[in-house]
Amino acid sequence: MISDVCIPNRLNIIEEDDPLGKRTIKARKLIFHSYKASLELLNNQNSLYLLKNKLNYFNHNVSNKKMQAYKRFFEQSINFGNGYTFVGTNKSTHFDDLIKPHNCLKIGTSCGSLEINTKECFDHFISLFFGNTSIKITTEFPRMRKVPSFPNYLKPRITDNEMDKTKGTRMFSNPKNDFMTAREVNVQNNKDNQMKESFTAQKRKLGPRRGFSTKFVSPLLANMENEKSSQNSELRGSSQNEEVDERLKNIEPRMVELIRSEIMDIQQKLTWDDIAGLHSAKRAVQEAVVWPLLRPDIFKGLRRPPKGILLFGPPGTGKTLIGKCIASQSKSTFFSISASSITSKWIGDGEKMVRALFAVARCHQPAVIFIDEVDSLLSQRNETEHESSRRIKTEFLVQLDGATTESEDRILVVGATNRPQELDEAARRRFTKRLYIPLPDYEARLDLLQRLLSKERNIMNGNDFDEIARKSEGFSGADLRNLCSEAALEPIRSVDCRKLDQIDITEVRPVAVDDFFKSFTVVRASVSSKDLDQYIEWDKTYGSGSGNP
Numbered sequence: 247m248i249s250d251v252c253i254p255n256r257l258n259i260i261e262e263d264d265p266l267g268k269r270t271i272k273a274r275k276l277i278f279h280s281y282k283a284s285l286e287l288l289n290n291q292n293s294l295y296l297l298k299n300k301l302n303y304f305n306h307n308v309s310n311k312k313m314q315a316y317k318r319f320f321e322q323s324i325n326f327g328n329g330y331t332f333v334g335t336n337k338s339t340h341f342d343d344l345i346k347p348h349n350c351l352k353i354g355t356s357c358g359s360l361e362i363n364t365k366e367c368f369d370h371f372i373s374l375f376f377g378n379t380s381i382k383i384t385t386e387f388p389r390m391r392k393v394p395s396f397p398n399y400l401k402p403r404i405t406d407n408e409m410d411k412t413k414g415t416r417m418f419s420n421p422k423n424d425f426m427t428a429r430e431v432n433v434q435n436n437k438d439n440q441m442k443e444s445f446t447a448q449k450r451k452l453g454p455r456r457g458f459s460t461k462f463v464s465p466l467l468a469n470m471e472n473e474k475s476s477q478n479s480e481l482r483g484s485s486q487n488e489e490v491d492e493r494l495k496n497i498e499p500r501m502v503e504l505i506r507s508e509i510m511d512i513q514q515k516l517t518w519d520d521i522a523g524l525h526s527a528k529r530a531v532q533e534a535v536v537w538p539l540l541r542p543d544i545f546k547g548l549r550r551p552p553k554g555i556l557l558f559g560p561p562g563t564g565k566t567l568i569g570k571c572i573a574s575q576s577k578s579t580f581f582s583i584s585a586s587s588i589t590s591k592w593i594g595d596g597e598k599m600v601r602a603l604f605a606v607a608r609c610h611q612p613a614v615i616f617i618d619e620v621d622s623l624l625s626q627r628n629e630t631e632h633e634s635s636r637r638i639k640t641e642f643l644v645q646l647d648g649a650t651t652e653s654e655d656r657i658l659v660v661g662a663t664n665r666p667q668e669l670d671e672a673a674r675r676r677f678t679k680r681l682y683i684p685l686p687d688y689e690a691r692l693d694l695l696q697r698l699l700s701k702e703r704n705i706m707n708g709n710d711f712d713e714i715a716r717k718s719e720g721f722s723g724a725d726l727r728n729l730c731s732e733a734a735l736e737p738i739r740s741v742d743c744r745k746l747d748q749i750d751i752t753e754v755r756p757v758a759v760d761d762f763f764k765s766f767t768v769v770r771a772s773v774s775s776k777d778l779d780q781y782i783e784w785d786k787t788y789g790s791g792s793g794n795p
């Protein structure tokens with residue numbers, strides 16, 4: 247299994263020729279380990295798939311410059327002096343080519359692979375490949391097995407027929423490998439079935455999920471020890487569903503993995519009551535998102551929920567908070583997507599990512615795709631913009647429209663923006679519910695202030711709260727939060743800073759209304775009345791009438 251022969255997680259940068267120096271050894275180690283892993287895994291397509299993914303990540307994470315340096319190692323021909331040679335792949339330098347130890351030929355051919363059919367030959371390869379170095383390489387002879395059927399990515403570069411014509415030996419020409427007795431076949435089948443069963447028994451629907459603040463960690467860059475322990479669970483959980491799912495057949499595994507990493511798991515449970523005010527917006531979202539996802543049997547036909555919802559309004563008013571609440575409450579798979587996770591520097595990749603996003607979402611229905619700052623992804627198309635960004639938008643609109651989705655697909659796209667006027671008109675139409683998330687009114691401000699202060703020792707009474715709530719008119723939720731943070735710092739500021747390291751927390755005085763008066767002098771409303779007018783105007787023209795906070 248991969249855990250025994252896993253490929254190295256890190257390779258030092260190779261910037262200059264370094265024959266059999268540290269860097270050469272490391273590059274060769276990568277070649278060796280992935281080659282050996284692939285030999286061991288030839289009978290296990292699931293593991294091969296994982297190995298390929300890992301190598302893909304590796305490809306992805308290695309810059310062009312480094313790639314050029316690695317290329318030198320792939321291009322080297324290594325003559326083993328025993329009739330066999332490693333012929334470098336001079337066309338492709340993709341690491342995943344390393345998992346193609348097929349079409350093994352003798353000297354003079356250019357299959358880019360090795361023929362290692364005996365332990366002696368394998369040991370010889372190790373000694374020549376690594377020279378007389380002190381690097382320790384485990385050289386157990388890998389159990390080479392015949393692949394029952396090649397998945398697409400493992401298709402031989404030369405077909406058997408072509409091979410016969412060109413005098414070469416065929417892959418697994420060793421009759422021992424070609425022929426299996428009925429008993430051996432039976433044993434093999436049983437093993438495969440057992441493996442399949444163990445996968446299904448421990449299959450997780452979504453694989454490892456991430457939290458809001460957790461960064462995606464490439465499996466290749468993760469540390470070796472961690473990886474070893476997580477190998478098995480990763481194997482079982484990560485790619486099983488997608489591999490067999492028809493809907494992902496034409497999607498690159500790398501993209502599927504990238505999209506899967508955007509699936510979000512809210513560790514901190516949020517309820518609708520945690521959002522102050524915004525009653526009509528919350529009701530509209532619940533009606534359009536949560537209830538239909540919970541009871542699809544009721545919400546069909548005319549009651550069918552919208553495919554797209556737009557949350558627009560000034561910054562810091564709780565749009566993202568509503569997104570988090572949907573994730574927490576709707577019991578659906580929640581994808582939190584930003585423009586940067588979709589767009590790619592590689593032309594053509596962006597639209598593929600969009601396609602992958604919807605394909606993966608379809609596999610994990612019911613699903614909610616939340617796109618923060620959606621205007622940056624779906625801004626108005628114009629003549630001057632780059633072709634690739636136009637294509638991303640077009641693909642998004644097509645997917646949003648449902649031209650390629652089934653009518654019963656339960657995928658909802660929720661976009662949040664504070665620049666609704668910049669949205670492409672075709673995108674605007676597709677967000678059938680456009681909900682205005684306004685600044686909090688007096689009640690909401692009071693509620694929010696009391697909540698925020700409830701976590702802090704304070705000596706404020708109802709009148710104090712009332713006064714601050716009135717004084718903070720025009721503040722957004724985020725501004726109020728800043729105001730409270732600033733006020734909560736005042737008691738600390740009144741402490742002699744020389745004693746700060748010794749002082750007990752109980753000696754810090756509680757927050758008082760005067761602290762708020764001070765903080766009003768440094769924290770101001772972040773939204774101007776001119777901006778507000780624009781939102782109100784846009785809401786009147788295009789909004790779905792949720793403007794009452």
Ligand SMILES: Nc1ncnc2c1ncn2[C@@H]1O[C@H](COP(=O)(O)OP(=O)(O)OP(=O)(O)O)[C@@H](O)[C@H]1O
Binds near residue numbers: 520566
């Ligand atoms: N209605 C609200 N109830 C509770 N907290 C709120 C509310 N509005 C804003 N906040 C606070 O303000 C912070 C910022 O809110 P949020 O990120 O949801 O704003 P946003 O509208 O998405 O802003 P932006 O448009 O800049 O992304 C939240 O973490 C929360 O603490």
